Amino acid sequence: xxxxxxxxxxxxxxxxxxxxxxxxxxxxxxxxxxxxxxxxxxxxxxxxxxxxxxxxxxxxxxxxxxxxxxxxxxxxxxxxxxxxxxxxxxxxxxxxxxxxxxxxxxxxxxxxxxxxxxxxxxxxxxxxxxxxxxxxxxxxxxxxxxxxxxxxxxxxxxxxxxxxxxxxxxxxxxxxxxx
Numbered sequence: 001x002x003x004x005x006x007x008x009x010x011x012x013x014x015x016x017x018x019x020x021x022x023x024x025x026x027x028x029x030x031x032x033x034x035x036x037x038x039x040x041x042x043x044x045x046x047x048x049x050x051x052x053x054x055x056x057x058x059x060x061x062x063x064x065x066x067x068x069x070x071x072x073x074x075x076x077x078x079x080x081x082x083x084x085x086x087x088x089x090x091x092x093x094x095x096x097x098x099x100x101x102x103x104x105x106x107x108x109x110x111x112x113x114x115x116x117x118x119x120x121x122x123x124x125x126x127x128x129x130x131x132x133x134x135x136x137x138x139x140x141x142x143x144x145x146x147x148x149x150x151x152x153x154x155x156x157x158x159x160x161x162x163x164x165x166x167x168x169x170x171x172x173x174x175x176x177x178x179x
Contacts, residue, residue: 006112009136013054013109016140016147017102020050022162023150024098029091036153043153044094045085050146051097052084054105054139061121061132062108068122109136 024047032044041049056077060066089097117133151161160168 004133005114006117007110009112009117009133010106010109013140013143014102014106016143017098017106019163020047020143020147020150021095021098021102023147023154024091024095026159026162027150027154027157031157032091032094034153034157036149036156041085043150044089044091046146046150047094047098048085048087048089049081050143051094051101052081053142054101056081057136057139058105058108061136065116066121067119068126069124070122070126072124074124105139112136 027043032047033042035042056074059077060069060072066072112132117131117136119132120129121132121135122129151163154161
């Protein structure tokens with residue numbers, strides 16, 4: 001019996017994407033070209049990367065529904081993502097891309113049955129298996145990884161990240177209530 005299904009996975013993904021969107025909104029458009037260090041993505045490239053990367057998971061676990069990742073050509077998917085990152089987009093276009101792609105991916109996650117989520121897939125190096133559920137959790141982990149990078153970039157740009165602001169507000173309220 002699964003206690004965490006497709007709808008739960010979709011809701012968790014929506015929460016992650018909502019926080020990413022807030023960061024994308026908080027960073028002024030004039031900083032979307034900011035590159036934090038050599039060989040790193042710019043803010044706009046990273047946000048585009050976040051927006052379109054879930055397509056790879058949907059391709060693998062939805063459209064192709066592969067049984068093994070051994071020999072899978074990940075380079076093709078990576079090249080598609082890189083091509084999207086290279087396209088010039090305004091802040092508004094990137095925000096729309098994040099919303100639309102996020103909504104589409106979450107809707108797909110919602111459609112997944114417990115049986116599909118429980119299917120085992122051989123991992124790329126052939127050393128074992130993971131369920132589709134375990135592998136799809138990777139979409140959230142991937143986005144949160146890049147979101148953490150964006151939060152550090154916000155700090156470099158003099159922006160206090162929204163999650164930090166919310167935490168500070170809660171702490172101030174608790175202290176005020178205690179006083």
